[in-house]
Amino acid sequence: MLTKRIIPCLDIKNGRTVKGVNFVDLRDAGDPVELAKIYSDEGADELVFLDISATEERRRTLVDLVRKVASTINIPFTVGGGISAVSDVEVLLQNGADKVSINSSAVKNPQLINDLAQKFGSQCIVVAIDAKQIDGEWIVHLVGGKVPTEIRLFDWAQEVEQRGAGEILFTSMDHDGTKNGFANEALAKLSELVNIPIIASGGAGNIQHFVDTFVDGKADAALAASVFHFKEIEIKTLKKELKNNNIEVRI
């Protein structure tokens, strides 16, 4: 049976791993390549590297880091941040990335999704969506959740699927950094609306939150950062507990 995936996310700034509370107040949690190897050995199913400063600073992603990670680890990984052109993706994939994640650039230029899917295949195109609730409505936000758009989350999710996204990484800005659990209601609705895998992100604080997002949120994968970086949750323990809760995982 296809298993639910656990995905540590390594937010990268200046070549180091960082994780902020609600994307502000960054703390240093170590060397990305070293962390990647540790997570891979502990049983992480995939890794995500997000260059969180990239969009703001218009910096291109970290090709050297991608090469180092790809030569060190033998599980799939996704790279995101600052990707706005087909040529950006080409260089990342050529250097060993398995997938790329696009966010703001897809909102600004939705055709980019079609272009990337056509050239590289849907399987390597993850569309990341940051959203928060405004007057009861889930609204897509840009630039690490700082800038609201007028786009509704559920409309956008359907559109990115139609344009060829292979997967959606949904981050609830209302939950991110709170450690109060994932946005399971919205996640379940997303899973019903689209027929591509959904990665839940934002809000992981304890093991039960992961159980809930797989059961109630119907997520295909769950992504978290600080709970893993600061060893509040060990991946091995987490997967064992998920299995105890009859959730299929790779152990």
Add this chain to the structure above:
Amino acid sequence: MKIVIINYGAGNIQSIMFAIERLGYKAVLSNNPDEIKAADKVIFPGVGEASYAMKMLQESGLDVLIPTLKQPVFGICLGMQLMCNHSEEGDTKGLGIFDVDVVKFTSKVKVPQMGWNNIYNLKSDLFKGIAENEYMYLVHSFYAPICAETIATTNYELEYSSALENYNFYGTQFHPEKSGDIGEQILGNFLKL
């Protein structure tokens, strides 16, 4: 040992190169027929869309060369699918090495299948020392049904072939280079055939 990875513009070849290096070997990328023919082992990767990939193979004459190879050949993911008779993806005629037609998962399940799934009913030296039901990493929307050449089975919507073998030709739907230490072991088994 000379290992050649067939280079026809298919994506993420670097990961296979790195995996082979971690196993202590070195591989070269090539689309040169003489170099491919002279190799001890040939790896046929593939990521992307079937009809486009087949067009790339045809342009370099590799579609004619590959079925005539005598040494062990290992098709991975789309590489394996292209070695079949036909693919529903882009209504593409395949290389005809595996006697099976590749078809698409229905919308009863999420497509693509993305993630780790177990392989069982293992029947080949490719899986020497590999236990039943180990998890492999898969990303695909199309699959090869069970057939006489099936050497590993996986279940997603239904049971299908996650690996095929016919004489010196091997193929896996999963990515051994991305499937942790066990995947690397399978790649290592191929290199020792």
